[in-house]
Amino acid sequence: MTKKTILHIDGDAFFVGVEVAKNPKLKGRPVVTGEDRGIVSALSYEAKALGIVRGMPIFRVKKDFPKVLILPGDYESYARYSSLMFDIVRRYADDVEEYSIDECFADLTGLEPPLKMSYRQIAERIKKEVNDELKLSVSLGVASTKVLAKVASKWVKPNGLTVIEPGKERDFLIKTSVEKIWGIGPKTSIFLKKRGIETAEDFVAKGISWVRQQLSKPYEAIWQELSGISVMEIDARPKTVYSSIQKTRTFHPPTNDRVFLLSQLSKNMEEACAKARHYKLVPKKISIFLKTQNFKYSVCDIILQSPTNAPEVLISLVDERFEKIHSKSVIYRTTGVTLRDLQSGSVSQGDLFGDRAKADRFELIHKQIDLLENKFGKKMVYLASTHKALKRKKIGTDSDDLDRDLLFL
DNA sequence: TCTGGGGTCCTAGGACCC
């Protein structure tokens, strides 16, 4: 295996960074993003200095830090800046993995001669272009593997650039505690620390066979990557393929009301199906779940007789299985649906149980609805089961009666 | 400081088969 050179680039407080780029007056102010009933999703360094952390409830910020500016979050802008940032990286590298909205990996291997620059200079150029053109602060890491590049980009933040030269890995691993390693979370950190493994260096020193014996496969890859052996591929495919799509909603106060819970699930399903249609994906399985006040999940998986992304069909299944996850004595805070085993395109195969024909008809209708929404905006049309659930005892059972199930506004 | 929303991958263990 040839030595690689991987770049990792990470937006600093990305959402807030974009807000400041859009409105420079915010610069230097304590700013957080987060929805009203939600939690802090991003925060400026000034907000962090006050003691705010990611995950803090917004109401707490309002109460304890009244001077902090709270922004609702503008995902369209974040996505736009994100792709502009990735485009800058692509000026230099072909293989770019868009890992998340504010992070990517790029394979720089072999680019020194053609670009007539060192790897560090390439990273410097990318950083400067992002800083100047997008007015965004980013931190970069360059190393021989993805996991080491992650270590490097975290090394100096914000607006840092760190290169881990081959052979110098130890200097970094000694000062990286296990819970900071990408892929090692709270559970595994506790497991490792109980065995005297405090740092990435300790972890590497344990040897691959120990890791194989004690932990699962992903940790073997992490061990190799920390040791400078590149085993994680850069996945440069565009992010339009999903293996699952999930929609959830938390409400307050928590409730046991089945009609309300069903209407929430109905809404979840409509949104999930809309996204699936957008990406031309069809699930083979779905699952529905309720989350209790104590954060316990009650889940039901349903294998579809015939794959479809028509919400009318899927909602009637939800209605049938609801009792399996709902208990009369438990209070729930969240509903959710997941479309699983997604396959691309419309699947036209065996017409088992006549569901296929029904699904095909719905597909045509949804095409029209999606067109309407593209033209006039979202939420023009939605299912009556979503809207009127509070008045209806049964939901989605008459799903081929369109006049009753679709509400046109 | 009681905790949102959206993803991926892996494993243990059961069912079933030869």
Added chain:
DNA sequence: TCTGGGGTCCTAGGACCC
């Protein structure tokens, strides 16, 4: 009667990520 060993597929759920 009681006993192998091995393979595959599927599901539930855990752990982790941003």
